[in-house]
Amino acid sequence: MFRKQIRPALVLTLLLCLVTGAIYPGVVTALAQLLFPKQANGSLVTVNGQVVGSELIGQGFTQPYYFHPRPSAAGNGYDAAASSGTNKGPTDLNLADTLIAAKVAEVVTQDGAQLGAIPADMVTSSASGLDPHISPANAALQVVRVARARNVSEAAIKNFLARHVEGRQFGFLGEPRVNVLLLNIALDSVLPRTDSAAHQSGARR
Amino acid sequence: MSLNGWLQIIFYSAVLLLLTKPMGIYALKVYDGSIGWLRPIERLFYRIAGVDAEEDQHWTRYAGGLLLFSLASMLLTYLALRLQHLLPLNPQKLGAVPDRQAFETAASFTTNTNWQSYVPETTMSYFSQMTQLAFHNFASAAAGMAAAVALARGIARRTAGGLGNFWVDLVRGTLYLFLPLSLIWALFHVQQGAIQNFLPSLDVHTLEGGKQTIALGPVASQEAIKELGTNGGGFFNANSAHPFENPTPWTNFLQMLGIFLVPAGLTWTYGRMVQKPAHGWALWIAMFVLFLGGVTTSYWAEARGNPIHAARGIDVVASAAQSGGNMEGKEVRFGIANSVLYATITTDASCGCVNSMHDSFTPLGGMVPLINMQLGELIFGGVGAGLYGMLMMVLATVFIAGLMVGRTPEYLGKKIQSREIRMVMLYVLVFPLVILVLTSVAVIAPEGLKGLNNAGPHGFSEILYAFTSTPANNGSGFAGITGTTYFYNTLFGIATLIGRFAMIVPMLAVAGFLAEKRIAPESAGTFPVTTPLFVVLLISVILIVGALTFFPALSLGPIVEHLLMGAGRLF
Numbered sequence: 108m109f110r111k112q113i114r115p116a117l118v119l120t121l122l123l124c125l126v127t128g129a130i131y132p133g134v135v136t137a138l139a140q141l142l143f144p145k146q147a148n149g150s151l152v153t154v155n156g157q158v159v160g161s162e163l164i165g166q167g168f169t170q171p172y173y174f175h176p177r178p179s180a181a182g183n184g185y186d187a188a189a190s191s192g193t194n195k196g197p198t199d200l201n202l203a204d205t206l207i208a209a210k211v212a213e214v215v216t217q218d219g220a221q222l223g224a225i226p227a228d229m230v231t232s233s234a235s236g237l238d239p240h241i242s243p244a245n246a247a248l249q250v251v252r253v254a255r256a257r258n259v260s261e262a263a264i265k266n267f268l269a270r271h272v273e274g275r276q277f278g279f280l281g282e283p284r285v286n287v288l289l290l291n292i293a294l295d296s297v298l299p300r301t302d303s304a305a306h307q308s309g310a311r312r
Numbered sequence: 313m314s315l316n317g318w319l320q321i322i323f324y325s326a327v328l329l330l331l332t333k334p335m336g337i338y339a340l341k342v343y344d345g346s347i348g349w350l351r352p353i354e355r356l357f358y359r360i361a362g363v364d365a366e367e368d369q370h371w372t373r374y375a376g377g378l379l380l381f382s383l384a385s386m387l388l389t390y391l392a393l394r395l396q397h398l399l400p401l402n403p404q405k406l407g408a409v410p411d412r413q414a415f416e417t418a419a420s421f422t423t424n425t426n427w428q429s430y431v432p433e434t435t436m437s438y439f440s441q442m443t444q445l446a447f448h449n450f451a452s453a454a455a456g457m458a459a460a461v462a463l464a465r466g467i468a469r470r471t472a473g474g475l476g477n478f479w480v481d482l483v484r485g486t487l488y489l490f491l492p493l494s495l496i497w498a499l500f501h502v503q504q505g506a507i508q509n510f511l512p513s514l515d516v517h518t519l520e521g522g523k524q525t526i527a528l529g530p531v532a533s534q535e536a537i538k539e540l541g542t543n544g545g546g547f548f549n550a551n552s553a554h555p556f557e558n559p560t561p562w563t564n565f566l567q568m569l570g571i572f573l574v575p576a577g578l579t580w581t582y583g584r585m586v587q588k589p590a591h592g593w594a595l596w597i598a599m600f601v602l603f604l605g606g607v608t609t610s611y612w613a614e615a616r617g618n619p620i621h622a623a624r625g626i627d628v629v630a631s632a633a634q635s636g637g638n639m640e641g642k643e644v645r646f647g648i649a650n651s652v653l654y655a656t657i658t659t660d661a662s663c664g665c666v667n668s669m670h671d672s673f674t675p676l677g678g679m680v681p682l683i684n685m686q687l688g689e690l691i692f693g694g695v696g697a698g699l700y701g702m703l704m705m706v707l708a709t710v711f712i713a714g715l716m717v718g719r720t721p722e723y724l725g726k727k728i729q730s731r732e733i734r735m736v737m738l739y740v741l742v743f744p745l746v747i748l749v750l751t752s753v754a755v756i757a758p759e760g761l762k763g764l765n766n767a768g769p770h771g772f773s774e775i776l777y778a779f780t781s782t783p784a785n786n787g788s789g790f791a792g793i794t795g796t797t798y799f800y801n802t803l804f805g806i807a808t809l810i811g812r813f814a815m816i817v818p819m820l821a822v823a824g825f826l827a828e829k830r831i832a833p834e835s836a837g838t839f840p841v842t843t844p845l846f847v848v849l850l851i852s853v854i855l856i857v858g859a860l861t862f863f864p865a866l867s868l869g870p871i872v873e874h875l876l877m878g879a880g881r882l883f
Binding site for chain 2: 121127128170234245277
């Protein structure tokens with residue numbers, strides 16, 4: 108049963124390891140870097156020549172003049188070296204009465220959200236903790252705050268937002284969504300901020 | 313539930329149906345040797361390894377080869393993980409993997425489970441991910457396929473001594489089936505945004521002036537075989553929820569398709585091998601019905617959302633502007649429909665990759681993945697493992713039907729006698745034995761309770777899920793459980809090994825016994841295996857065996873939690 112099969116077991120382990128563990132990923136890397144270098148290296152986004160993140164990886168925003176992402180359980184929030192969800196179950200006290208309730212209170216105060224009408228993604232953490240998107244309903248609720256913080260009309264922000272809603276892929280796959288980082292970068296480029304915070308961060312750049 | 317959600321589920325099902333036959337034809341040609349464009353490389357491999365490719369192996373030799381190969385590759389990985397700090401391609405300068413975790417990981421990947429107690433970003437070097445974990449993704453998949461093909465040969469052949477040659481099946485499955493498919497899948501993934509590089513983590517200044525460290529690596533190549541080989545081990549902690557692993561709804565679709573593609577095709581291959589194509593389709597339909605039942609239940613539960621969270625202010629009603637439902641632990645780009653579809657597929661097949669956190673599903677939504685695994689990973693199932701798991705249940709069904717009408721059970725012209733049934737029963741019983749005994753041990757042991765992330769019935773569900781996922785060789789988790797202790801690492805590692813090898817050996821024994829039998833011609837008394845009646849009977853046997861075994865355990869976990877959630881009870 109076993110004798111005479113020891114050599115094939117050892118040799119084929121090493122040979123298949125070589126083919127599937129070294130040659131295959133090597134070939135994929137070469138082709139990927141040749142054909143799709145931007146994607147292969149992380150779809151990085153630059154502002155004024157500085158890399159500010161990846162368009163696929165969410166990042167934290169707390170300033171009123173930016174659109175805010177979903178709550179995140181990755182590290183201390185949007186830690187892209189520690190992806191994670193909360194992994195809290197449906198009857199978890201901490202999830203219902205601390206995580207969700209606190210975020211609900213925040214969006215009620217900040218955005219005037221109505222209880223019972225808060226989009227589900229707005230107050231729940233994503234699976235990766237790095238979700239780059241929010242739902243169009245979530246973004247719409249933040250329009251008033253952003254418009255006020257940027258001293259522009261609500262209609263202007265609303266129109267702007269409408270142009271940044273991504274539809275379903277090929278018209279039916281996935282869900283409609285808004286990429287928060289790309290939206291905020293675009294906001295900064297067409298509607299420069301006039302408040303004091305903008306001056307400070309303008310100086311940083 | 314939304315119209316668009318159902319449209320996506322129907323579209324997925326239609327594509328799977330259309331690809332079943334082409335995939336089946338290709339797999340048939342790979343294993344009967346009529347595809348051979350890499351024959352020179354194949355021959356070279358056999359020569360170096362000292363393999364006689366013409367040898368037709370008795371089932372004991374076939375099983376022996378599989379066991380030895382698994383042992384050798386497991387040892388290699390254990391060593392490589394322990395010596396990780398001395399090996400190349402380690403830009404983050406990660407240290408050696410601790411002994412208990414190296415054992416568990418080596419066992420887990422050798423058995424096609426890919427249970428991960430470690431956080432990949434901070435544990436595994438690129439070298440370990442590529443040359444060990446991705447290698448096992450190929451090798452364990454090819455070994456599972458070989459075992460299924462051996463069983464198919466055993467059933468198809470008449471008065472034969474052997475089941476084919478394990479080494480040849482292993483090499484051919486890897487070279488002709490999994491490598492080309494993975495190459496295509498990987499490139500589609502990169503085009504959509506999955507990363508593929510050897511760069512160290514990147515530090516960036518965010519728009520608000522904070523610092524973000526972005527983990528990078530050779531992701532796409534591992535991603536492709538992760539689904540196609542129904543392995544499921546993620547490059548990142550968040551697995552296929554991580555945008556670098558699964559950036560768009562289109563990659564999500566490809567991943568779901570990749571999981572079922574080979575197992576679905578294999579039903580066709582099998583029908584052809586036993587010269588009863590309609591029987592292959594009957595198996596496909598039985599699998600599909602069980603799949604549809606799962607996805608419908610889970611979709612209903614998740615779209616309905618969590619009444620406790622709704623009472624805190626969340627709008628759970630889906631609209632054009634938001635997906636509603638239970639979005640805790642789910643990604644916006646996938647919403648509810650693609651999360652439940654993925655969760656059902658990944659646990660029907662023994663894949664175990666996740667694009668949402670099953671731990672945060674509603675009780676009934678999360679019970680579907682649990683039941684899918686407890687039914688034995690035979691709803692399309694793991695590559696190879698799904699077919700042979702289903703065929704064991706077919707033999708049980710034929711046996712029970714035979715008892716009901718008082719005839720000697722017969723399957724495709726072969727008499728099913730006591731020694732076959734004894735092996736089938738061994739196969740069927742090992743699985744719940746491991747799940748229920750180890751779950752009981754863990755809920756009694758203080759070490760077991762220490763690792764929980766949730767209290768109340770959900771804590772019990774976390775343990776039950778873990779000890780179902782490991783012997784089922786699935787690898788998904790109610791991921792809140794902290795498995796990085798000697799207690800859990802050791803038990804999980806052992807559970808994966810029993811769940812793989814204590815089931816594959818009796819299965820190969822059945823194959824060997826059946827191969828020796830003659831085939832009796834069909835008569836009016838032959839039990840038909842292509843009719844709707846057969847499909848219904850098969851599904852009933854699967855559900856009844858599963859329900860009788862696991863209902864008590866399920867009622868202590870998800871079922872009671874569902875009732876408590878309705879009452880607003882928190883823990």
